[in-house]
Amino acid sequence: MNSMASTERHILHVDMDAFYAAIEQHDHPELRGKPVLVGGSPQSRGVVSTASYEARPFGCDSAMPMAQAIRLCPQAVVIPPRMERYLEVSRQVFEILEQFTPLVEPLSIDEAFLDATGSIRLLGPAERIARGLRQRILQATGLTASVGVAPNKFIAKLASDQQKPDGLVVVQAGEVRAFLDPLPISCLWGVGRATLPRFEQLGIRTFGDARRLSEPQLQDHFGEAGAHFFRLVRGIDDRPVVTDREARSISHEVTFPEDVQDRDRLRAVLLEQTEQVARRLRRHSLRACTIVLKLRLPDFTTLTRRTTLDTSTDQTEILWNAAAMLFEEWAQTSDSPLRLLDR
Incomplete structure (x- = not known):
């Protein structure tokens, strides 16, 4: 089955880089170049909402207990969240995204899928659209966004992660297998601490390795999730971009x-x-x-x-x-x- 044969969609995944920390570094220039942790107090068992890129080489990451992050990076500057400020910048970003297409699916305060398929005739190729929206976001907010462009949501999300921060990765329909096959299997949605060793025991370390297994074989090893894995390692993802107004529910x-x-x-x-x-x-x-x-x-x-x-x-x-x-x-x-x- 050719995963791209039935569609010619152009999907963008836009992900603001270290959003909360980047806003703090933008608003407080003395923090630029320093490891910054935005989140709750370590004394009150708070967690990290965002770690700046300067903090990440020390092992700090979002959703980590703040006390653990401070142990890993004692020199980090800890800042309590300013949600009203982050929401203000988020509104600016989403207003920019909607200038390029009405089909915007928010995933969080700083992340969204866009379906640019219907905008290409007016605005040009999807890559040009991606470059344009990144430039407008930078001009309006002083912040960078990483963007993945691909035929579907799963591949666009993977693409946006490849060259962070301030990255742009475009995966054309004919490039999907070449893009996916070398990726570590840990990048596959649904593969975590418990599942990864099971893949490794089977000698599967990349998407390309997993492609060698049939759907029944994957289901034998991973149950219901096997069918899900079978589709994703082949780049098959038919999910549409659903705007908040179209959705029957809003979730995060x-x-x-x-x-x-x-x-x-x-x-x-x-x-x-x-x-x-x-x-x-x-x-x-x-x-x-x-x-x-x-x-x-x-x-x-x-x-x-x-x-x-x-x-x-x-x-x-x-x-x-x-x-x-x-x-x-x-x-x-x-x-x-x-x-x-x-x-």
């Missing part, structure tokens, strides 16, 4: 690089997700009445918890109270770590 998903058990860390991530969902509701004059919490366990079991509010709302505090209640109900009955958290 975080897949952790490794399974997370620390409940305080999970609560901090859930609070940030709730703020980002509330921001998107307000931005589009929408309200929510049903709150859904999705939790994925290390074995890929997915649990869903939901509650319905008395009245619809776009207020962070009300949404947070409902999401926190769902999380605590689950946490009181399970000590399992999580691979993914979505609300």
Whole structure:
């Protein structure tokens, strides 16, 4: 099956580089060139929201306990988040993205998919569109964005990660296999700390290695996830770009690089997700009445918890109270770590 035969889409994945930390370095020039950690206090078991690129060589990364990050990089400057400022810059960025195409799917405050297929006749090739929006973002905010351009969302997301920060990677339809095959299997969505050793035991270290296995073989080893892996290593991803106005629900998903058990860390991530969902509701004059919490366990079991509010709302505090209640109900009955958290 040719994964690109039935479509000629041009999908962009736009990812702002170290967004919170980059804003702090932009607003406070004395921080430029220094390792910066934006997040909660290490004394109150806070977590890292964003680590600047200067902090990352020390092993610091987002969703890491702040105390651990400080141990890894004692010279780091710790800054509490300024969400109102970050939201202000985010609004600027999304207004720019919507100048290039109305088909913008926000993934978070600093990340989005764009379908530029319908804009090419007016604005030129997808690569030109990507260069144009990166330039406008830089001029308007002083910040850089990394962009991947590809025939679908999965490949565009992988492409945007390849040359961060301030990168642009274009994968044409005929280049998909050459692009994917050398990538380490750890880049495959759904492969984490528990799954990676199982791939390595099979002698699979790259996407190209995984392509040698049939779908039944992958399902024998990985169950339901095997079919998912079979499609992705071939670059098959038919998901459309769905705008907030088209979506029947608005969510924000975080897949952790490794399974997370620390409940305080999970609560901090859930609070940030709730703020980002509330921001998107307000931005589009929408309200929510049903709150859904999705939790994925290390074995890929997915649990869903939901509650319905008395009245619809776009207020962070009300949404947070409902999401926190769902999380605590689950946490009181399970000590399992999580691979993914979505609300």
